[in-house]
Amino acid sequence: MTQGHHTDERYDTETTPGDDREPLFPRLARRSFIKAGMAAGAAGSLAGCTGLLDGETGTAAAEVDADVDPGEHDEYYAFLSGGHSGDVRVYGVPSMRQIMRIPVFQRESARGYGHDDETRRMLEEAGGYTWGDTHHPRVSQTDNDYDGRWLFINDKANGRMARIDLKYFETDAIVDIPNQQGTHGACARLPDTDLIFGVGEFRVPMPNDGRDVDDPAEYGSVLTAIEPESMEVAWQVQVDGNLDNGDGGKNGRWFFATDYNSEGGVTESEMAAPDTDYVKAFDTLAIEEAVEAGEYEELSGVPVVDGRRDSPLNEGDEPIVHYVDVPKSPHGISVTPDGEYAIASGKLEPVCTIIEIDRLDEVEDPNDAIVGQPTVGGGPLHTVYDGRGHAYTSLFVDSQVVKWDIETAIDSEFGSEDAIVETIDVHYNPGHLIAAESYTAEPQGDWLISLNKLSQDRFLPVGPVFPENDQLIYIGDDDEGMRLVKDTPAYPEPHDATIVQAEKIDPASVYDPDDLAVEHIGGEDDREIVREEGRVHVKTYSQRNNFGYTDVTVEEGDEVTFTITNIESTDDIIHSLAIPQYDINVKLAPQESREVTFTADEPGVYWMYCGYFCSALHLEMRSRLLVEPAE
Ligand code: CUK
Ligand code: CUA
Numbered sequence: 001m002t003q004g005h006h007t008d009e010r011y012d013t014e015t016t017p018g019d020d021r022e023p024l025f026p027r028l029a030r031r032s033f034i035k036a037g038m039a040a041g042a043a044g045s046l047a048g049c050t051g052l053l054d055g056e057t058g059t060a061a062a063e064v065d066a067d068v069d070p071g072e073h074d075e076y077y078a079f080l081s082g083g084h085s086g087d088v089r090v091y092g093v094p095s096m097r098q099i100m101r102i103p104v105f106q107r108e109s110a111r112g113y114g115h116d117d118e119t120r121r122m123l124e125e126a127g128g129y130t131w132g133d134t135h136h137p138r139v140s141q142t143d144n145d146y147d148g149r150w151l152f153i154n155d156k157a158n159g160r161m162a163r164i165d166l167k168y169f170e171t172d173a174i175v176d177i178p179n180q181q182g183t184h185g186a187c188a189r190l191p192d193t194d195l196i197f198g199v200g201e202f203r204v205p206m207p208n209d210g211r212d213v214d215d216p217a218e219y220g221s222v223l224t225a226i227e228p229e230s231m232e233v234a235w236q237v238q239v240d241g242n243l244d245n246g247d248g249g250k251n252g253r254w255f256f257a258t259d260y261n262s263e264g265g266v267t268e269s270e271m272a273a274p275d276t277d278y279v280k281a282f283d284t285l286a287i288e289e290a291v292e293a294g295e296y297e298e299l300s301g302v303p304v305v306d307g308r309r310d311s312p313l314n315e316g317d318e319p320i321v322h323y324v325d326v327p328k329s330p331h332g333i334s335v336t337p338d339g340e341y342a343i344a345s346g347k348l349e350p351v352c353t354i355i356e357i358d359r360l361d362e363v364e365d366p367n368d369a370i371v372g373q374p375t376v377g378g379g380p381l382h383t384v385y386d387g388r389g390h391a392y393t394s395l396f397v398d399s400q401v402v403k404w405d406i407e408t409a410i411d412s413e414f415g416s417e418d419a420i421v422e423t424i425d426v427h428y429n430p431g432h433l434i435a436a437e438s439y440t441a442e443p444q445g446d447w448l449i450s451l452n453k454l455s456q457d458r459f460l461p462v463g464p465v466f467p468e469n470d471q472l473i474y475i476g477d478d479d480e481g482m483r484l485v486k487d488t489p490a491y492p493e494p495h496d497a498t499i500v501q502a503e504k505i506d507p508a509s510v511y512d513p514d515d516l517a518v519e520h521i522g523g524e525d526d527r528e529i530v531r532e533e534g535r536v537h538v539k540t541y542s543q544r545n546n547f548g549y550t551d552v553t554v555e556e557g558d559e560v561t562f563t564i565t566n567i568e569s570t571d572d573i574i575h576s577l578a579i580p581q582y583d584i585n586v587k588l589a590p591q592e593s594r595e596v597t598f599t600a601d602e603p604g605v606y607w608m609y610c611g612y613f614c615s616a617l618h619l620e621m622r623s624r625l626l627v628e629p630a631e
Helices: 003-007 033-040 046-057 117-125 284-292 406-411
Strands: 076-081 087-093 098-103 138-142 145-155 160-165 170-176 181-189 195-202 219-226 233-239 246-248 254-258 276-283 297-299 302-306 321-327 333-335 341-345 352-356 370-372 380-385 390-395 400-405 420-425 430-435 447-452 468-474 483-490 497-501 528-532 535-542 551-555 559-566 575-579 584-588 593-599 604-609 622-628
Touching (some): 117 593, 138 497, 254 333, 284 302, 321 352, 341 390, 380 430, 390 430, 400 406, 400 430, 420 483, 430 497, 559 584
Parallel strands (some): 535 559
Antiparallel strands (some): 138 145, 219 233, 276 321, 390 400, 400 420, 528 535, 559 593, 575 604
């Protein structure tokens, strides 16, 4: 494939019927699959064509029931990364109702996150940044199935990985990864999520301490392995080129990552210059053996193994990193549910590349592990699965999702379109897509969400910053084809998502005091105000409709700590402790205890109030903080 293929006649310059906007990419407008299929004599089955027609008009088929009536619950949770909002969003599927947001890398007042001492400290120790760029939420698995324990999420901006405890739906650990700038792909070693991988996108000097600043040849990027329990970095592997997205194999050994800068360029044209880039297959067991044997260099306290092409560890027939050449700038990579193939999506080339994982051990040239390379359409970014042998690839340039058959692709010539079953138009320019439990061994194959980067004309205008558009597509009927069911506007900007059966997650509705590090103040008998020189420690509680004390008096300059427990045991009765002028809003769910410390440096009267509307007397739920002027 050459770069020139985009001009071929399969790409028309007209927009889809009914779509009167200007094409975004004038020469790369949405591709007319019907035309291409007829020209190539490679149309799918009749059934596929039905889906095609629906896809062309982009209309929802009435018979797909995606309604979740008021009071009813969804069948699935979807966890979507919030991108540079720094959070994770929780949707119900198929309703697409946004149920919750979980702040991760940014302070957030409604959840009191970054307001109490503990979460403030956590954000501070994780580098003290005020934001993050979340991309890849992955829920922990046991035996290749979701276990509902944790969700891991990367920060592409500041090179971090966070863990969310799914008992409380809150972030409980963040690691600031050394030697890595731009932790992009994030994924686990499966079947049991015994390692979390952070994929280093930006090449930088190693270590990045001022050396080699303008000597890009010396820059490096690493794959990082993190222990999920301790959230400590176990080891890293330095590679040639960079790393983009990643996915773990299913058998406890392999990890795969794409690369869009094998040449180590620093400008866009340099990065896009080579005809091929790599998929790197990391043999994590061989890497662990190298670490065991002391074959590493310690950098910033972390064992860094040399996985570059000319590393001695890559000589012989058991290299630690297999470098597979694929058409340039692949983007997403994902392992099929049966664990047999890793499929990389082409991005700048209209193909997906299928690597047969077991062949990596058998072939001398890793390129011989490539067993298929179907043409799928313009700008393929990510690929997910339905568990029935189909792959679904997002086509950024064509604004479509293409469904194709994996075995047909393997049986066909490289570059053939024979594997394409059908396409559906999405609105517009999809990044990731996700199907129900696609990252496990047993996807359900009913729902798919296309996370579209542009919404264009789909919603009421809200000024120059448009929402993204998360579209729900039904994929459960191979005869009728894919059906667009719902548009869901999304605050910028979701990337990847994970869809988990609701029954596999068991959140608490009330805190277990044993899970909290803060002293539990059980009620009136426990409350006290402890005064020492320059320090006041207020131990109190909140309940409908008071804070234990009506007044708390301190002196200007005192260091004040509130230890406060919400002593309600009723679900959903949440209070907060908001202290004006001191920039504090500590949220307290039932039986939750939090601590907050501040210096009372502004004399005056401050009405401490509850920020959650908790009862008819909520407005009356307020106490005075009296800060008396110092002598
Ligand atoms: S990346 Cu965003 S569309 Cu971070 Cu997985 Cu592809
Ligand atoms: Cu407590 Cu409002």
